[in-house]
Amino acid sequence: MKTHDYPGIKDIARLAGVSIGTVDRALHNRGRVACDTKRRVEEIARQIGYKPNLMARSLARKSRTTVAILVPDPVQDEYWQQVWSGFESLFSISEHQGIYVRKFFYSLDDQDLFSKFAEQIINEKPDGLIMAPNYPDSGLKLFKECEKASIPVIIFDTNLPEINPSCFIGTDLYQSGMLCAQLLEMITHRQGNFAIFHIDAPLSYSHDMLEKGKGFNDYIKNNNSKRSCLSFMIDSQHNMEAQLDAAFKNNVAGCFVSTSKTWIIGEYLKKRKHADIKLVGFDLILKNIELLKEGWIDFLINQNPQQQARKSLNTFINHFAFHEEIKADEYFPIEIITKSNLMSV
Amino acid sequence: MKTHDYPGIKDIARLAGVSIGTVDRALHNRGRVACDTKRRVEEIARQIGYKPNLMARSLARKSRTTVAILVPDPVQDEYWQQVWSGFESLFSISEHQGIYVRKFFYSLDDQDLFSKFAEQIINEKPDGLIMAPNYPDSGLKLFKECEKASIPVIIFDTNLPEINPSCFIGTDLYQSGMLCAQLLEMITHRQGNFAIFHIDAPLSYSHDMLEKGKGFNDYIKNNNSKRSCLSFMIDSQHNMEAQLDAAFKNNVAGCFVSTSKTWIIGEYLKKRKHADIKLVGFDLILKNIELLKEGWIDFLINQNPQQQARKSLNTFINHFAFHEEIKADEYFPIEIITKSNLMSV
DNA sequence: TTGAAAGCGCTAACAA
DNA sequence: TTGTTAGCGCTTTCAA
Numbered sequence: 001m002k003t004h005d006y007p008g009i010k011d012i013a014r015l016a017g018v019s020i021g022t023v024d025r026a027l028h029n030r031g032r033v034a035c036d037t038k039r040r041v042e043e044i045a046r047q048i049g050y051k052p053n054l055m056a057r058s059l060a061r062k063s064r065t066t067v068a069i070l071v072p073d074p075v076q077d078e079y080w081q082q083v084w085s086g087f088e089s090l091f092s093i094s095e096h097q098g099i100y101v102r103k104f105f106y107s108l109d110d111q112d113l114f115s116k117f118a119e120q121i122i123n124e125k126p127d128g129l130i131m132a133p134n135y136p137d138s139g140l141k142l143f144k145e146c147e148k149a150s151i152p153v154i155i156f157d158t159n160l161p162e163i164n165p166s167c168f169i170g171t172d173l174y175q176s177g178m179l180c181a182q183l184l185e186m187i188t189h190r191q192g193n194f195a196i197f198h199i200d201a202p203l204s205y206s207h208d209m210l211e212k213g214k215g216f217n218d219y220i221k222n223n224n225s226k227r228s229c230l231s232f233m234i235d236s237q238h239n240m241e242a243q244l245d246a247a248f249k250n251n252v253a254g255c256f257v258s259t260s261k262t263w264i265i266g267e268y269l270k271k272r273k274h275a276d277i278k279l280v281g282f283d284l285i286l287k288n289i290e291l292l293k294e295g296w297i298d299f300l301i302n303q304n305p306q307q308q309a310r311k312s313l314n315t316f317i318n319h320f321a322f323h324e325e326i327k328a329d330e331y332f333p334i335e336i337i338t339k340s341n342l343m344s345v
Numbered sequence: 346m347k348t349h350d351y352p353g354i355k356d357i358a359r360l361a362g363v364s365i366g367t368v369d370r371a372l373h374n375r376g377r378v379a380c381d382t383k384r385r386v387e388e389i390a391r392q393i394g395y396k397p398n399l400m401a402r403s404l405a406r407k408s409r410t411t412v413a414i415l416v417p418d419p420v421q422d423e424y425w426q427q428v429w430s431g432f433e434s435l436f437s438i439s440e441h442q443g444i445y446v447r448k449f450f451y452s453l454d455d456q457d458l459f460s461k462f463a464e465q466i467i468n469e470k471p472d473g474l475i476m477a478p479n480y481p482d483s484g485l486k487l488f489k490e491c492e493k494a495s496i497p498v499i500i501f502d503t504n505l506p507e508i509n510p511s512c513f514i515g516t517d518l519y520q521s522g523m524l525c526a527q528l529l530e531m532i533t534h535r536q537g538n539f540a541i542f543h544i545d546a547p548l549s550y551s552h553d554m555l556e557k558g559k560g561f562n563d564y565i566k567n568n569n570s571k572r573s574c575l576s577f578m579i580d581s582q583h584n585m586e587a588q589l590d591a592a593f594k595n596n597v598a599g600c601f602v603s604t605s606k607t608w609i610i611g612e613y614l615k616k617r618k619h620a621d622i623k624l625v626g627f628d629l630i631l632k633n634i635e636l637l638k639e640g641w642i643d644f645l646i647n648q649n650p651q652q653q654a655r656k657s658l659n660t661f662i663n664h665f666a667f668h669e670e671i672k673a674d675e676y677f678p679i680e681i682i683t684k685s686n687l688m689s690v
Numbered sequence: 691t692t693g694a695a696a697g698c699g700c701t702a703a704c705a706a
Numbered sequence: 707t708t709g710t711t712a713g714c715g716c717t718t719t720c721a722a
Binding site: 008020 | 714718
Binding site: 366375403 | 702
């Protein structure tokens with residue numbers, strides 16, 4: 001370890017012939033500094049290439065920051081589990097920077113809980129909020145109240161289109177629908193139609209599904225495909241097989257599932273031995289991975305839940321600890337996963 | 346900002362009835378502490394959930410760390426430019442943590458320079474080294490000397506198979522060859538052979554190319570494809586078109602290029618209007634991206650140069666600043682890029 | 691408008 | 707084996 005010394009506020013003070021207190025005030029526009037000294041100090045700081053030591057700064061400031069995270073309960077499903085593990089992976093670093101996380105887990109079928117937490121968050125006045133607005137109305141309301149309280153908000157996973165500019169971190173749903181269409185088109189050799197399956201659409205997901213479906217449809221329409229797209233809403237709780245049997249009567253050559261429930265169609269294809277029907281869908285959850293390996297699912301789109309989560313929290317770390325600005329929307333790469341690149345994820 | 350107070354070393358001292366000096370020694374096994382007090386202090390620390398304040402620690406230690414980075418010159422090509430921009434993106438953070446980077450750029454066709462830098466690095470004794478061992482022999486030698494000097498080394502981008510265990514950060518070349526074969530197989534509808542192109546193989550890249558080619562070949566062999574694989578070494582400087590014309594006489598239905606020079610084949614296909622020949626290759630460089638958009642390249646494999654670089658430097662940041670262990674080999678996800686997910690990267 | 695000084699939580703040198 | 711103390715570079719309060 002070398003002791004590579006950088007100029008500090010003390011050096012500036014010496015060179016400018018003032019005290020460190022004055023330097024501090026001059027550099028931070030805290031007023032009460034003669035215009036003249038201020039200029040001199042700034043000039044010297046620039047000349048010697050002064051960079052504040054941020055560790056010392058936050059030590060001295062003794063500032064502790066709270067970031068609230070409002071997301072679906074990870075015990076509920078694997079996708080949100082992956083999200084949470086992404087957040088967790090940064091907790092040690094964030095705490096080292098004096099940034100503490102307050103978590104709020106709502107249920108995907110309990111809008112009231114979401115609203116209750118929204119209220120609680122407003123009351124607790126955190127320094128930042130990361131939220132997955134699965135309930136767009138309540139989400140929008142919370143966003144606006146945070147705005148009023150000037151609490152920065154990162155919108156996570158699903159965007160709120162009403163807000164502009166916002167800071168969204170997630171994937172472009174429409175685009176990922178297009179991508180699935182392209183892939184399906186590329187790998188489907190035989191003639192036939194494409195089927196879009198929306199499985200078990202709860203209120204809190206319907207927006208996502210439709211957006212993806214739209215992307216899929218538009219790609220097919222705009223790329224002079226000879227195929228038609230048929231959409232099916234499937235309720236996996238009641239008579240699912242009958243619903244699927246009916247759907248597959250339409251000469252289906254390729255399927256697109258708009259959610260992680262891709263495995264439901266995969267298992268159906270396996271059971272019915274439809275080896276020549278292609279299937280693409282979403283998310284690297286265990287059941288999907290299994291079917292991908294076996295060849296019943298051809299492509300999975302990975303929305304990169306861990307990384308999205310890390311990026312979100314990291315944005316706040318950089319903001320609060322390093323005073324970087326929070327940039328506007330950041331769309332995440334849409335990852336294509338197939339048998340051969342699965343293990344590398 | 347709230348002032349959420351955490352227990353510190355002072356609290357432990359008070360509770361244990363000793364001085365903070367003793368607590369410090371007890372917690373850091375610096376010896377010279379009665380076995381008894383040590384246990385007591387540790388117990389109390391555990392009970393009150395003591396976590397050291399790392400900012401204060403590094404401030405007090407005043408330790409400055411140097412990490413050497415030995416990579417090809419970014420002005421030479423776009424791929425290494427992307428790598429370097431990945432490193433750069435962490436410089437502000439790393440400096441905040443007292444970690445300073447010393448850079449060494451060698452040329453891809455100048456082994457001597459690599460060796461010269463290797464020597465220089467050994468002399469300067471940095472606290473860590475990140476190197477892309479494009480010249481395996483010299484690279485291996487440097488690695489061993491660092492080992493002797495107990496300087497941790499991260500092997501970047503290309504692995505040195507002789508070293509085990511090492512800390513490699515990059516993609517699995519063999520696996521990415523397999524992936525390309527799978528993709529090509531999926532999208533090639535018509536009959537015909539697959540051509541593997543190794544373009545302008547300098548000494549410093551041949552290992553990579555061969556490894557990818559092997560993966561490609563093995564996939565085709567082991568997945569009862571009816572196709573054969575033909576390998577071609579192309580020298581783009583002399584009579585390239587003739588070489589390619591000769592190659593394409595072999596009823597080629599799909600092409601695989603083992604490097605970023607995929608665009609060379611793409612441009613050839615475009616010129617000869619071979620719209621029905623599929624093409625997959627590597628790296629998101631501008632010329633490739635253009636041809637991907639136009640449809641002359643079907644898939645590109647992204648080795649994620651920026652992210653690999655970030656990960657490498659980040660590993661050292663976590664090591665030196667947060668005292669995390671450096672984990673063994675870390676293979677990076679192999680990203681599949683096609684027209685529809687291109688902009689999201 | 692300025693300077694002096696205390697202290698953030700920890701390390702490390704020195705004294706006891 | 708232990709306690710004391712002087713910093714690390716910066717912020718902030720108080721007095722001048």
